[in-house]
Amino acid sequence: MSRSQIVARRSLMIGWDAVSWLLALVGFTLVRHEFTLSERMWAISLSYVAAAMVLQVIAGLYTHLYLGRSKVGSFAEVSALAQIVLGISIVLGVVGFLTAPVFSRGLAFVMPMLAILFMAAGRWVFRTARDRRRGSLGAGAPALVYGAGDAGDQLAALIDSADDAPYSIVGFIDDDPSLRYLRVRGYRVLGRGRDLVRVAQESGAEVVVLAITQADPQLIQDVADRCTEAGLELVVVPPVREMISGRVELDKLRAFNVADLLGRRPIETDLSDIADHVAGKVVLVTGAGGSIGSELARQVRRLGPAKLILLDRDESALHATKLSLDGDGLLDTDDTVLCDIRDKDAVCAVFQRLAPEVVFHAAALKHLPMLERFPEEGWKTNVLGSLNVLECAARAGVQHFVNISTDKAADATSVLGQTKRLAERLTAWYAADTGLTYLSVRFGNVLGSRGSVLDTFRAQIERGGPVTVTDPDVTRYFMTIPEACELVLQAAVIGHPGDVLVLDMGEPVRIVDVAQRLIAESGKSIEVVYSGLREGEKLHEVLLSESERGRETGHELITQVSVPQLEPADLRAGERVELDLASFGIEAPARADAGERAAS
Template sequence: MVEKQSAPPGRSRISHGALSSAIYRLPAFWRRTTLICWDGLSWVFAMLAFLLVRYDFDLSSPQWSWVIAYTACAFLLQVALGLVTQVYLGRNRIGSFAEASWVGFVVVVIAFPLGLVFSALTTNFPRGVAIMLPPMALMFMATARWLFRSLMASRPRPVGEDATPALVYGAGDAGYQVAQLVAKAEDPPYRIVGFIDDNPDKRNLRIEGHRVRGTGAELVTVARERGARTVILAITNASAKLIQNISDRCRDHGLELVVLPPVREMIGGQVTLGALRQFNVADLLGRRPIRTDLSEISDYITGKVVLVTGAGGSIGAELASQVHKLGPAKLLLLDRDESALHGVQLELYGNGLLDTDDMVLGDIRDYEALLAVFERHRPDVVFHAAALKHLPMLERFPLEGWKTNVLGSLNVLRAAHAVGVQRFVNISTDKAAAATSVLGRTKRLAERLTAWFANNYDLPYLSVRFGNVLGSRGSVLVAFRAQIDKGGPITVTHPDVTRYFMTIPEACELVLQAGAIGTPGDVLVLDMGEPVKIVDVAERLVEESGQDIEIHFTGLRPGEKMHEVLFSNLEEGSTTSHPLISEVYVPALDPDLVPEHPDSRDVVLELLDTEPTIYPGTTLETLR
């Protein structure tokens, strides 16, 4: 039934396609000769049309002679000037904007001098001819080019038998780019059978000859009618809710879902067929458009010496990548893991020789070595991303968490202040809010120490707090995929446990923006969107794998929460100039109150448990 309905337009396309193919197969010499003849004849057609409408061909013999002479001169000058400017020698594609502009230029150059000369030579030359013939001739020339371009656009391209019939969801700019790419590809992987768009006003819109056939609610019905096997989601800023809805319907009705990546993952925001990829779980968790004010960020990055601690980690490496694009005078990467530094240098600069002084091997626990690095390079901006972050491990080894997350952060703060660092951004975590774990409490202490340096010295030293990042080393996605690769089972602590998620590029973009808008002592909290059930993520990954993998629940671990929060009961977020960044107050902590050499695990745990009593009127319970 579908084929019978589409047969008539198909026959029309075949006839047009045959003509366009015949034109396309003409040798270039004959195509150009035809174009020259047409442009010359355009002056003749313009003359006849004007004289018929204006004078009804009722001219005297001298007038006829002068009009014919004018037209002949225009004809010859058109050809000559077109050859000189290479308009007729393949300078631009026929029918392109550039080619049309050059043709218009040639006509204008001819029209004014020729009209003035003929008007000055005799009174028998009708002045209206000099005014009206050039634009009318140009109109005839443009008509031929429009016809040629339309025929070329309708020229059928061979579509391989294995091209998958696809329905494109989204009739906006991205959908238009997809249609163009499929139309122009020599061997396209898809054959578009129609468009879907949620805007009912686009019901009759046609894109590259393909009609919008319904709204999102009619997706499955239209797909069946048109014989589509794939749905291409051509909305680069689609919300997680929309993607989830489309994914569920495609899965339930045996349709493959292919998506465009977010704009930030595409070069210049341009769609390519190679950018189309299978839908994955990251599309559900990290697709919010992040508006970044590059002018604000570049003010404190461009031309400055920037140091990133923990540069070999997932966040540190992405920060380094984004800072590098902003043109710092020097980018210093510090980490205690030489292999991680090797990977970052290879990613940023295309080599991993590790023989330049901007690659710094060092441990933030060693204050003297750290200070020597700061004194040698004297950074203007510091992003402090070095930390121990695995919650269960720090529950077992709290002394290590204290040494790195508290004392190491204090070392970086002291070294930064000693050499006059202008701006300091401490990377924190949502686990510092209403902290119940060693990780959360040590990171909260780092926030408070940062606030002390900011308040005491009136410096823009601040902390940025956010939750889980997708794809970082040790993240839940990496762990789950590793378990799937081994055949399962996937281990989840509890069926109801939820977490906030954000992609690494999203988090780092907002960290850079936070560094621009933050004031001394701020703790800026990134909007993480809606919390997601961990078991839903696990089920989605199992579905992607196509395997029969079991999910086992192991129970919450010591210090682990059922639901993370971004603010404690004592913290009330206030708005900032950025819609995705909030601000909370964290009391400063005097470094002199921080023991530098706790001698046992128990001492550290006691310090962390009594941390809230360091400032009056607060208990551990009220913080939670």
Template sequence: MPAAVRRLILIMWDALAWVLAVIVFLSMRDAALEPVQARWVLFYTAAAVLLQVIGGLSSQLYLGRNRIGSFADAARMGFTVAGVAILNGTTFLLAADSFPMRAAVALPSLALIFMATARLVFRSIVESRPRSAAANAIPTLVYGAGNAGHQVATLMDLAEDAPYRIVGFVDDNRDKRNLRVRHHRVLGLGRDIIKVAKERGAQAVIFAISAASPDLIQRLSTACEEHGLDLLIIPPLREMVGGQVTLGSLRQLNVADLLGRRPIKTDLSAIADYVTGKVVLVTGAGGSIGSELAAQVHRLGPAKLILLDRDESALHGVQLDLYGNGLLDTEDMVLCDIRDEDALERVFSKHRPDVVFHAAALKHLPMLERFPTEGWKTNVLGTRNVLRAAYSVGVERFVNISTDKAAAATSVLGRTKRLAERLTAWYANEYQVPYLSVRFGNVLGSRGSVLISFQSQIEKGGPVTVTHPDVTRYFMTIPEACELVMQAGAIGLPGDVLVLDMGEPVKILDVAKRMIAESKKDIEIHFTGLRDGEKMHEVLFSTVEAGAQSEHPLISEVQVPALNPAELAADSDEGVLQMLDSDPTVYPLPALSEKVI
């Protein structure tokens, strides 16, 4: 139907609504109007119809600005009728003594009811009539009959040539049994999905739960794989524009979904208070964490953002990402090794930062097991140098990026990062400044992470190597980790070690299987055994640490004993190993002095 015809019909109906309103009003027993009063009511109705058309055109009610039956359309209709009622009613009440006041109240109300009813019926008819699915549409079950499930149903019913045809819903809530989502029934519980899929001939499953546990996602993925069902998911809310599901947003399950998709609420005002308009320096700015921190800080509008790294190629990459050029000719790009105390002090003296995010570190566990003094020089002495330079120029806030391996440390990496936490705590306690550490686990996609290794092995045709079939690790996405680091910097107290909530630990074997499944290649998995210093299961707190809840629900805090920098061992192989072996805050372990340097 042409748009002009649709709009004309709408105008005619709204005019008819006033006529129906006066018919109903005059037929009421208690109306009992005198002939003169009835004439004024008819004049009122005629004037109301004229004003309704003029007002509707002026407010664009009849010009197709809003979808018929939408909330915006209803609001515009209500304002138009209210305007007609006030103007028309006031005029007639003042001009005619015999015009009944009850008509000025009842007629607009009745007319509005008729207008709204017609729009509601029209919208119900349109939305309940599914469009024809594509000829090759895949019969699909939807897991989840909540808000996201309703969006999926509406999307499939109203899309032109929808690629999926919904054959039913399942939901874990027993109260939703036999509920209808649009015209689709909830056919059973989530645990019944395979049975229901076979009964209904489903070939795919759309997982319409935006915040699900990793365990549920993994179990559903395994069940779908075993029975040949294609599994699609809706992305987390933060990845959807306006929180709305679209055909383009439906995607295959990926490794990040195994982590669970908890919404992170960040107090941007608190973060902006200590970053916006300040000079911020990020060490290790070319790394995975450092570059993402730099990007998030950049969006908050610092007065100056200093990016420091010893890797010129990494600085080139982060400058390209942030500013769209890689000329490396500006003063905010600083090539410096945190082991070089003199060079570091010159950088801090020149730029005088207000806030420092210290992300520079050596992090590869097997390499540090073989070369412990290298870990000592960067993770311990380098952190001491950065702390010393920061305090000397009056840095207001210092955030040291640590690791979950510092809890009940069994490796050189964990022990050196533990010492870095203790050094940070000493500066905080000694000078009462908000210097603190943030501890978290593995991040997806960081350089050298297990995902990068798996991806490389898969591209080469395998095999994929996993240390042990039962080994688990905590994972976060890089943006999620950095967002919480920024939040931790805002709420942390001097000397705190803030521990980020990593969700549930994930089996590395499951990650490997998922990545192989995504590649659609036939690749073997080989088990190599745990390496020196490696744990079967990481922990976020040791048994000697009592975690307390912070202001943020996803951040806990612990205290570590301070370590005076003056007590650090001499920079010699023997002194370093002795210092790492004798740290009283970790459990007795095989002496590192037996390792090869």
């Protein structure tokens, strides 16, 4: 809008508010006196109106009401306007009663109310005309909004007020039958979810905007499938955790993607409790170059630790994490440590030198088929490496130790699951031995983590396919990286020594659905090929073993289970372990050797 247009609009608003006082006088004298006033009363009334008009302009300019302080017709503007009119009525009323014996009480009490009504009416006409003009332009794609709740209302308000909105709303649909006759900012609810395709065709919609911030995966997938079949573009309002203060923003609307298949459960964490466990303390994260470790480091950093120590054996990954945290890639400070957890002496030296108080142990080998081929590597890192970190932490007096585990440790059938199960049991033993809060947190696949199924599928799609899926019915639990790490921090607060805390992963997702969603996003025609389940791989993962009984904790998305303790000496001797060491290509050492190693 040009400067001249702005000046013209503000001048028109000033003129209308001034004239409103004159119209209020006409209305008052017509209804109350039928224009039969004495000359004395006319003089008083006209003087009152003239003074009110002058004061209205002065007050409006002084308070910036006419200089763009608030949007025209907004609640804030009308509230400010009412305050000005009230102030004018009080001032002129007092002056009138003191100076004019025949001053009419109607002038003091009725006229201001009529004036504010005329002023508000003018703004209503302006807003209505502007909205109709925007609607007639039809610049945005015709959109049908699924969800007539708060998010839908916010979306409609944003589209109505935007100068160049990407969408023009043709109506709403909602599954709540009680909203059948509802109008959201003038837009009708045209049907229920089952009527989506029909309503879209009848209304000429080209886009469906899913404005439900906590939609479950089944609903999202169903809407996506119907939109695909009908040739409609699906756009989603992001979940609350992706918004700023829970407010919908037009530039945050995005195309439906694979992350939406996970559902939109709100993750509620008590940041004050978490901060109490981290703030002002020395925190060490192993595997800090990995997807989970780096995100844990980012979230811990925001809680104000005295020092955050990043430990990893991959120097490039460590550099990337450090760079993402503070933009400093020099790696010349003692808070970045290049160390392999398989080297017990090196790990203990780090703990003795830096004296961490809280440890998040995320270092691990995690690729199931690779560990099936090289089981001894899984044994060295996931079991003996974890044992090294636990022993060094106990020696250094670490007060809180969180071992990051996996759902594959429940009813373990793979090398990955069995090694992580042993790490859980070792953690439980150290909790009992030290009496300190050493615990494990178990969750499933993390969407978007390095080397995850998403990376594999995207690489295959980039090459032109085919996309390989083991089985059409195989399912897995998924979480986003921030969601998983947020719950890990919460679990660290509510857990007790020896606990294994299992995170609620929501509903399992079919892997083929993830593959097809990624293919759809690519816009390519890619074939899906089924390769069959691999050695040690399950068709459906579980979060708890058959022998485990979950117990409630202080958080609705976290369950506690117990695992049998495993003494390090027994592990090294190869006795009383629910694992055939030969499957790792390892010959069980003699008991005497184990005793010597344990003593050392």
